[in-house]
Amino acid sequence: MNRNENEFAQIVREHKGTIYTVCYMFSENQEQVNDLFQEILINLWKGFTAFRGECNVRTWVYRVSLNTCISLERKKKHRIETVPLETSFNLFQDTDEDSRQIRMLRSRIGKLGAFDRAIVLLWLENLSYDEIGAIVGITPKNVSVRLYRIKEKLKEMSNNDD
Amino acid sequence: MEQSSTHEELEQMRSQIEILKKKISEEEIVNRKVLRNAMKKNIRNFNNDSMIINIVAITAMPCSGYIFLDAGFSRWFSCGTVIFFAACLIKNLIQTRGMRTSTIMNDNLVVAGEKVVNAKERHIKSLKIMIPFLTLWLIWFFTEVIIMAKDDTYALGFACGGALGGIIGGIIGFRKHRKTICTLDEIISQIEALQKED
Numbered sequence: 001m002n003r004n005e006n007e008f009a010q011i012v013r014e015h016k017g018t019i020y021t022v023c024y025m026f027s028e029n030q031e032q033v034n035d036l037f038q039e040i041l042i043n044l045w046k047g048f049t050a051f052r053g054e055c056n057v058r059t060w061v062y063r064v065s066l067n068t069c070i071s072l073e074r075k076k077k078h079r080i081e082t083v084p085l086e087t088s089f090n091l092f093q094d095t096d097e098d099s100r101q102i103r104m105l106r107s108r109i110g111k112l113g114a115f116d117r118a119i120v121l122l123w124l125e126n127l128s129y130d131e132i133g134a135i136v137g138i139t140p141k142n143v144s145v146r147l148y149r150i151k152e153k154l155k156e157m158s159n160n161d162d
Numbered sequence: 163m164e165q166s167s168t169h170e171e172l173e174q175m176r177s178q179i180e181i182l183k184k185k186i187s188e189e190e191i192v193n194r195k196v197l198r199n200a201m202k203k204n205i206r207n208f209n210n211d212s213m214i215i216n217i218v219a220i221t222a223m224p225c226s227g228y229i230f231l232d233a234g235f236s237r238w239f240s241c242g243t244v245i246f247f248a249a250c251l252i253k254n255l256i257q258t259r260g261m262r263t264s265t266i267m268n269d270n271l272v273v274a275g276e277k278v279v280n281a282k283e284r285h286i287k288s289l290k291i292m293i294p295f296l297t298l299w300l301i302w303f304f305t306e307v308i309i310m311a312k313d314d315t316y317a318l319g320f321a322c323g324g325a326l327g328g329i330i331g332g333i334i335g336f337r338k339h340r341k342t343i344c345t346l347d348e349i350i351s352q353i354e355a356l357q358k359e360d
Contacts, residue, residue: 098185
């Protein structure tokens with residue numbers, strides 16, 4: 001690997017959790033997670049040379065990951081030549097308590113529209129309103145208004161489920 | 163009371179995401195093969211459909227001219243068909259200008275969404291020009307077939323094939339177009355909702 005490739009591999013390893021979480025929240029099964037994860041890696045690699053550090057690496061990784069998931073959700077296209085990821089779990093099928101909790105979270109977030117799903121996910125990841133605004137492309141004030149509406153929506157959905 | 167239940171729910175969501183993060187952090191997930199696989203695919207275009215259309219149009223230009231002439235169609239019709247494919251190719255190249263993944267995916271979600279929406283809208287507008295052209299071409303095609311059919315039964319095969327192709331293509335195109343409109347409306351409404359509060 002050359003210097004560029006090493007640097008890229010380092011970024012991916014550092015942010016694998018971020019990428020995996022985004023993929024999981026936008027997928028319906030493990031195969032889709034694999035597809036999305038690798039589509040994101042391709043887009044990160046394509047954008048790596050264009051990325052000149054205008055924002056921090058975490059913001060950039062979130063932008064590319066969410067844009068990929070949202071655009072693939074629009075297209076509903078899947079890659080066929082996916083390499084399996086190195087995981088020992090299947091969050092869609094495992095029956096342990098942790099996996100059940102994670103599925104519950106996915107099911108709640110999954111009821112929201114793609115942009116709202118992105119905002120609430122970033123908020124849950126403890127990003128500041130400024131950072132969320134920079135990733136989504138809205139002002140921090142708008143982020144807070146939007147989050148309020150999303151919380152209302154989640155509450156309404158939860159009431160309907162009861 | 164209601165507010166405290168919402169708060170509890172959000173706290174539960176936060177703890178659930180922590181569980182997820184912990185679970186992921188214990189896994190390797192990305193191996194060398196996965197990374198290599200991603201890095202070798204650096205030439206894929208944003209829109210694979212466009213790439214297919216370009217290849218079909220470039221291949222069809224010389225082939226259609228030759229095939230139609232050989233089958234007994236007029237020289238004018240063969241030339242018209244080649245021009246039609248050339249127009250499709252130019253339209254497609256203009257439409258996908260600036261739609262490279264490397265730049266779009268680095269944008270924020272709203273800007274990226276707007277770029278995709280604009281490209282799709284350009285595509286819909288271009289259909290308003292291309293559909294009358296396609297209709298004219300089909301009328302011309304069947305006129306030529308009818309003229310040929312007077313003294314050639316071979317032309318009947320052309321007519322049936324053309325009609326069947328036209329119907330199947332029309333149905334697929336219409337369904338794809340409707341789907342595009344639906345998803346576009348959805349994205350536009352989400353972007354509008356986000357910007358409205360600014």
